[in-house]
Amino acid sequence: xxxxxxxxxxxxxxxxxxxxxxxxxxxxxxxxxxxxxxxxxxxxxxxxxxxxxxxxxxxxxxxxxxxxxxxxxxxxxxxxxxxxxxxxxxxxxxxxxxxxxxxxxxxxxxxxxxxxxxxxxxxxxxxxxxxxxxxxxxxxxxxxxxxxxxxxxxxxxxxxxxxxxxxxxxxxxxxxxxxxxxxxxxxxxxxxxxxxxxxxxxxxxxxxxxxxxxxxxxxxxxxxxxxxxxxxxxxxxxxxxxxxxxxxxxxxxxxxxxxxxxxxxxxxxxxxxxxxxxxxxxxxxxxxxxxxxxxxxxxxxxxxxxxxxxxxxxxxxxxxxxxxxxxxxxxxxxxxxxxxxxxxxxxxxxxxxxxxxxxxxxxxxxxxxxxxxxxxxxxxxxxxxxxxxxxxxxxxxxxxxxxxxxxxxxxxxxxxxxxxxxxxxxxxxxxxxxxxxxxxxxxxxxxxxxxxxxxxxxxxxxxxxxxxxxxxxxxxxxxxxxxxxxxxxxxxxxxxxxxxxxxxxxxxxxxxxxxxxxxxxxxxxxxxxxxxxxxxxxxxxxxxxxxxxxxxxxxxxxxxxxxxxxxxxxxxxxxxxxxxxxxxxxxxxxxxxxxxxxxxxxxxxxxxxxxxxxxxxxxxxxxxxxxxxxxxxxxxxxxxxxxxxxxxxxxxxxxxxxxxxxxxxxxxxxxxxxxxxxxxxxxxxxxxxxxxxxxxxxxxxxxxxxxxxxxxxxxxxxxxxxxxxxxxxxxxxxxxxxxxxxxxxxxxxxxxxxxxxxxxxxxxxxxxxxxxxxxxxxxxxxxxxxxxxxxxxxxxxxxxxxxxxxxxxxxxxxxxxxxxxxxxxxxxxxxxxxxxxxxxxxxxxxxxxxxxxxxxxxxxxxxxxxxxxxxxxxxx
Numbered sequence: 001x002x003x004x005x006x007x008x009x010x011x012x013x014x015x016x017x018x019x020x021x022x023x024x025x026x027x028x029x030x031x032x033x034x035x036x037x038x039x040x041x042x043x044x045x046x047x048x049x050x051x052x053x054x055x056x057x058x059x060x061x062x063x064x065x066x067x068x069x070x071x072x073x074x075x076x077x078x079x080x081x082x083x084x085x086x087x088x089x090x091x092x093x094x095x096x097x098x099x100x101x102x103x104x105x106x107x108x109x110x111x112x113x114x115x116x117x118x119x120x121x122x123x124x125x126x127x128x129x130x131x132x133x134x135x136x137x138x139x140x141x142x143x144x145x146x147x148x149x150x151x152x153x154x155x156x157x158x159x160x161x162x163x164x165x166x167x168x169x170x171x172x173x174x175x176x177x178x179x180x181x182x183x184x185x186x187x188x189x190x191x192x193x194x195x196x197x198x199x200x201x202x203x204x205x206x207x208x209x210x211x212x213x214x215x216x217x218x219x220x221x222x223x224x225x226x227x228x229x230x231x232x233x234x235x236x237x238x239x240x241x242x243x244x245x246x247x248x249x250x251x252x253x254x255x256x257x258x259x260x261x262x263x264x265x266x267x268x269x270x271x272x273x274x275x276x277x278x279x280x281x282x283x284x285x286x287x288x289x290x291x292x293x294x295x296x297x298x299x300x301x302x303x304x305x306x307x308x309x310x311x312x313x314x315x316x317x318x319x320x321x322x323x324x325x326x327x328x329x330x331x332x333x334x335x336x337x338x339x340x341x342x343x344x345x346x347x348x349x350x351x352x353x354x355x356x357x358x359x360x361x362x363x364x365x366x367x368x369x370x371x372x373x374x375x376x377x378x379x380x381x382x383x384x385x386x387x388x389x390x391x392x393x394x395x396x397x398x399x400x401x402x403x404x405x406x407x408x409x410x411x412x413x414x415x416x417x418x419x420x421x422x423x424x425x426x427x428x429x430x431x432x433x434x435x436x437x438x439x440x441x442x443x444x445x446x447x448x449x450x451x452x453x454x455x456x457x458x459x460x461x462x463x464x465x466x467x468x469x470x471x472x473x474x475x476x477x478x479x480x481x482x483x484x485x486x487x488x489x490x491x492x493x494x495x496x497x498x499x500x501x502x503x504x505x506x507x508x509x510x511x512x513x514x515x516x517x518x519x520x521x522x523x524x525x526x527x528x529x530x531x532x533x534x535x536x537x538x539x540x541x542x543x544x545x546x547x548x549x550x551x552x553x554x555x556x557x558x559x560x561x562x563x564x565x566x567x568x569x570x571x572x573x574x575x576x577x578x579x580x581x582x583x584x585x586x587x588x589x590x591x592x593x594x595x596x597x598x599x600x601x602x603x604x605x606x607x608x609x610x611x612x613x614x615x616x617x618x619x620x621x622x623x624x625x626x627x628x629x630x631x632x633x634x635x636x637x638x639x640x641x642x643x644x645x646x647x648x649x650x651x652x653x654x655x656x657x658x659x660x661x662x663x664x665x666x667x668x669x670x671x672x673x674x675x676x677x678x679x680x681x682x683x684x685x686x687x688x689x690x691x692x693x694x695x696x697x698x699x700x701x702x703x704x705x706x707x708x709x710x711x712x713x714x715x716x717x718x719x720x721x722x723x724x725x726x727x728x729x730x731x732x733x734x735x736x737x738x739x740x741x742x743x744x745x746x747x748x749x750x751x752x753x754x755x756x757x758x759x760x761x762x763x764x765x766x767x768x769x770x771x772x773x774x775x776x777x778x779x780x781x782x783x784x785x786x787x788x789x790x791x792x793x794x795x796x797x798x799x800x801x802x803x804x805x806x807x808x809x810x811x812x813x814x815x816x817x818x819x820x821x822x823x824x825x826x827x828x829x830x831x832x833x834x835x836x837x838x839x840x841x842x843x844x845x846x847x848x849x850x851x852x853x854x855x856x857x858x859x860x861x862x863x864x865x866x867x868x869x870x871x872x873x874x875x876x
Contacts, residue, residue: 051094051095052075052094052095052096052097052134053076053077053078053094053095053096053097054070054075054076054077054078054096054097054099054124054134055077055078055079055080055083055086055096055097055098055099056077056078056079056080056099057080057081057083057098057099057100057107058081058100058101058102058105058107059101059102060099060100060101060121061079061080061081063101063121065121065125066099066121066124066125069124069125069127069128070124070128070134072128072131073127073128073131073132073133073134074133075133075134083098083107083110083111084110086098095117096116096117097117097118097119097134098111098116098117098118098119099119099120099121099124100118100119100120101120101121103118103120103140103142103171108140112140117137118140118141119134119137119140119141119142120141120142120143120171120220121221122142122143122144122145122220122221122222122223123141123142123143123144125223126143126144126223129223129224137173139170139171140170140171141170141171141173142171142172142220143171143172143173143220143221143223144172144173145172145173145216145217145219145220145222145225145226145227146169146172146173146174146216146227146228147172147173147174147226148173148185149169149173149174149175149185149186149227149228150174150175150176150177150183150184150185150186151169151174151175151176151177151184151185151186151187151188152176152177152178152179152180152184152186152187152188152196153165153166153176153187153188153189153190154180154187154188154189154190154191154194154196154197155189155190155191155193155194155197156190157190161210165188165210165213168213168214168217169213171217171220172216172217172220172227180195180196180199180200182203184200184205185205185206185228186205186206186207186208186212187200187205187206187207187208188208188209188210188212188213189207189208189209189238190210191242191243192238192240192241192242192243192244192314192315193243197315198317200314201312201314201315201316201317201454204452204454204455206233206237207237207238207314208233208236208237208238209236209237209238211236212227212233212236215232215235215236216232237313238267238314239266239267239268240266240267240268240309240310240312240313240314240315240316241263241266241267241268241309241315242267242268242315243268243279244263244267244268244269244279244280244315245268245269245270245271245275245277245278245279245280246259246263246268246269246270246271246278246279246280246281246282246306247270247271247272247273247274247275247278247280247281247282248260248270248273248281248282248284249273249281249282249283249284249288249291249292250283250284250285250286250287250288251284251287251303255284259282259303259306262310262535265535266309266310266535273292274292274293278298279298279299280298280299280300280301280305280318281295281298281299281300281301282301282302282303282305282306283300283301283302283303283323284303285302285303285323286546288323291323299318299322300322300323301318301321301322301323302321302322302323303542303546304321304543304546305318305320305321307539307540307542307543307546308321308539308543309539310535310536310538310539311455311458311536311539311540311543312454312455312536313454313455313536314454314455351777416730417494417579418579418727418728419494419576419579419580420489420492420494421727421728422572422575422576422579422727423485423488423489423492423498423576424489425572425702425727425761426485426498426569426572426573426576427482427485427486427489428761429568429572429702429760429761429762430478430481430482430485430569430762431482431486431762432761432762432763432764433478433561433565433762434475434478434479434482435762435764436558436561436762436764437471437474437475437478437561437562438475439549439550439558439764440468440471440475440555440558440559441471441472441475442549443544443547443549443550444468444544444555445464445468445471445472447540447544448464448540449464455536458534458536458537458540459530459534459537463526463530466519466522466523466526467523467526467527467530467555467559468523468559469515469516469519469523470512470513470515470516471516471559471562473508473511473512474512474513474516474562477505477508477509477512478565480505481501481502481505484501484504485498485501488501494581494584495584495585495586496586497585497586497589498573498576498586498589498590498593499573499586499588499589499590499591499592499593500586500589500593501593502569502573502593502596502597503589503592503593503596506593506596506597506599506600509566509596509597509600510599510600513562513566513600514600516562516563517562517563520559520560520562520563523559524556524559527541527555527556527559528556541554541555548765549764550764551758551763551764551765551766551767552765552766552767553764558764561759561762564635564664564665564759565762566597566600566601567601567633567635567636567665568635568665568760569597570594570597570598570601571665571700572702573590573593573594573597574594575700575727576590577590577591577594579727616637616638617631617632617633617636617637617638617663618632620638620661620668622691623670623691623692623693624661624668624670624691624693624694624695625673625690625691625693625694625695626694626695627668627670627695627698628695628698630698631663631666631668631698635664635665636663636664636665636666637663637664638661638662638663639662639663639664639752639756640662640749640752640753641659641660641661641662642659642660642662642739642744642749643657643658643659643739643740643741643744644657644658644659644660644737644738644739644740645657645658645737645738645740645782645785646658646671646736646737647719647721647736647737647738647780647781647782647785648734648735648736648780650733650734650735651669651696651697651735652669652671652696655785656671656672657671657672657740658670658671658672658696658737659671659672659693660737662752662753662756663756664756664759664760665700665701665702665756665759665760666698666699666700666701667698667699667700667701667704668695668697668698668699669696669697669698669699669735670693670694670695670696671693671694671696672692672693672694673690673691673692673693673694699724699726700760701756701757701760701761702757702760702761703724703725703726703727704722704723704724704753704757704769705723705724705725705732706722706723706769706771707720707721707722707723707750707753707754707757707769707770707771708720708721708722708723708770708771708772708773708778709746709747709750709770709771709772709773710736710772710773710774710775710778710780711772711773711774711775713774713775713776715775715776715781715782715783716775716776716780716781716782716783717738717782718738718739718746718782719736719737719738719739719775719780719782720736720737720739720746720749720750721734721735721736721737721778721780722734722735722736734778736778736780738782738785750770751766751770754766754767754769754770757769
């Protein structure tokens with residue numbers, strides 16, 4: 001009955017005993033198609049033409065839908081309950097096809113042993129729905145659920161289980177391959193080991209559990225069901241941690257709990273570190289320096305393997321993520337250039353300056369040298385040259401060459417001007433900002449947009465647009481600004497225009513920024529939602545946020561930089577304008593550039609402002625006597641406040657109680673007031689409590705070059721220091737403090753401070769700004785801070801300063817004294833202003849004119865200033 005070129009099911013069945021279930025002879029005759037009629041068109045003339053008859057057996061004969069379907073495709077049928085009269089295989093005049101509803105019945109076994117053609121009712125209904133004639137397969141075919149699917153098996157040890165699965169696949173129209181190749185559409189895996197599994201992961205082939213086959217067979221009677229449907233198939237993916245027992249080393253309790261929960265969710269289990277049943281130990285490579293034991297039969301991998309497996313939705317290859325012990329020695333830098341026991345104070349000061357220069361030299365990123373000094377000083381190695389943080393081996397070589405006599409030598413600046421310093425700072429922050437934007441694009445946006453992602457797209461296109469918005473346009477315009485600034489500074493002169501660069505790209509800034517800033521909150525909410533709902537996106541963020549380029553910041557923290565950038569640029573332009581002479585044409589251009597930035601910011605939705613942060617700023621203004629008016633700014637917010645004690649002579653006397661108000665871009669330093677003689681009154685005459693603090697200085701965070709974590713010693717406890725470089729100074733300054741009270745944790749405070757400094761200068765990694773050092777090398781000590789002798793010494797010093805001020809008339813300018821007289825004079829006295837001005841310089845006149853304003857001159861100015869601060873209603 002069967003043609004010799006067709007491999008019967010009996011032959012195929014004999015091959016199922018072995019795990020090699022692929023039949024090459026089937027491939028030769030069917031060319032990977034299930035239906036004979038679909039693959040043997042070229043051989044129709046070679047086959048003898050016989051009449052086809054369909055026999056409906058048992059329950060199939062009582063199915064009216066089957067009878068009607070056969071009539072629709074013009075196929076005759078015979079109904080019977082006894083298959084023996086048709087299934088003996090001796091009649092060669094007909095090609096008989098039997099339709100059975102049960103492939104486990106005795107009728108099926110009788111027909112199967114005699115190599116009869118057997119199909120199920122769904123095959124008849126499928127052909128009728130497509131208006132096709134009934135096609136025949138070389139094997140018993142119940143349905144077309146797996147039509148055109150090619151499966152490969154891996155990881156199975158039970159041959160009987162494999163045999164059963166292969167039969168089910170054949171019954172549903174699928175084919176089986178022994179070796180994995182590009183023709184395999186699905187890999188059925190019992191475990192996540194083996195070469196086939198690795199190839200399937202690399203090629204993006206779906207890896208499914210055997211349950212997929214069983215569940216598809218349960219739905220075999222659904223004519224329109226297809227096992228390849230993604231909604232159905234996804235349920236049976238092999239989880240990435242199947243058969244894996246994980247342990248976690250070096251993670252915080254919160255992070256470890258999160259990873260353990262995700263291990264269970266993705267098919268694995270976990271045990272404590274050291275348990276012999278563990279297959280993997282996931283290590284936090286940044287915190288673990290040494291392993292607690294020597295692993296033998298255990299994969300020791302970095303955390304990127306864990307998150308990479310979740311992102312790919314498949315177990316990643318361990319060989320790429322093996323944890324290797326960091327054997328490179330830690331950098332040990334000498335902070336003391338001379339012996340600590342030297343009694344010479346000049347040598348100590350030199351040593352301190354050299355130490356500060358060493359700290360700040362690491363953070364200097366300027367690609368161009370400062371304005372050249374006169375030739376006589378260029379080749380002289382001195383302490384001043386060591387303190388120049390812009391000096392590098394390349395610039396030193398250039399300076400040495402430039403010291404040679406030249407006829408075409410041009411005049412050089414005697415020192416770095418403040419205008420050049422702030423312009424260089426603008427370039428440095430712009431360069432760092434462009435690097436951060438590039439990180440967002442290269443590590444996050446472009447990989448998420450990649451079409452051929454392992455495991456499919458992580459995010460939908462709408463989510464991508466919401467998260468990243470116009471970040472590409474912002475990156476492009478700032479890349480141009482950075483290039484222009486670099487060119488300007490390489491060929492620097494005081495008449496070069498900084499404002500023209502901003503004006504040149506103002507229109508592009510207006511187009512790029514408002515769409516991003518206005519929808520930033522929506523972007524942040526989308527990231528949070530997707531991270532919770534999509535484990536692959538959460539894993540993607542974990543992998544990339546752990547990379548050095550991100551500086552241990554989250555995607556949300558990186559995306560907030562464009563929101564903060566324009567106000568920072570405006571402040572720097574104001575600072576450049578402040579150091580620009582009135583006759584310089586760039587002063588007017590800078591004013592126009594600042595106005596153009598204001599125009600950009602007016603397009604930004606004011607509802608995005610944080611009113612709570614503004615309220616805190618006003619509270620600081622009320623608490624600090626003499627607080628600068630420019631502290632009030634719409635982009636500024638209070639981050640933290642700490643109580644300290646000054647340990648050096650700067651920014652105030654040693655032993656002073658100093659409060660540090662940390663804002664997102666500046667640091668307000670104020671000391672506790674010693675005595676309050678009177679109270680202040682508002683314009684309405686109401687008395688209010690006096691400010692508890694006195695303003696010392698408002699320092700931009702960009703001036704902080706290093707944050708020093710002073711190690712606790714017998715003479716120095718809970719102390720830290722700041723290495724500061726104002727643009728008007730040619731040397732580094734050291735501000736040292738001791739934390740007062742136990743409520744502030746030093747490590748947390750220093751991390752917060754460095755994070756804000758890094759944000760201000762647009763630097764990704766804030767940890768680079770912190771350096772732990774010995775307090776002795778900086779001559780900082782907290783010893784005897786609370787002793788009676790120390791308090792008495794500070795009191796004498798303060799009294800001495802007060803006495804000096806009392807006998808020094810040069811401390812108060814003449815114009816201020818004149819204004820004080822006029823403010824308290826009667827109309828008649830004002831008419832005699834000229835005569836008063838002629839006599840006001842003599843001490844006798846001052847003695848005769850006992851003005852209340854002269855007695856309490858500072859109080860009058862403080863009262864006037866605070867009245868102005870509280871009447872401020874509009875912010876820039």
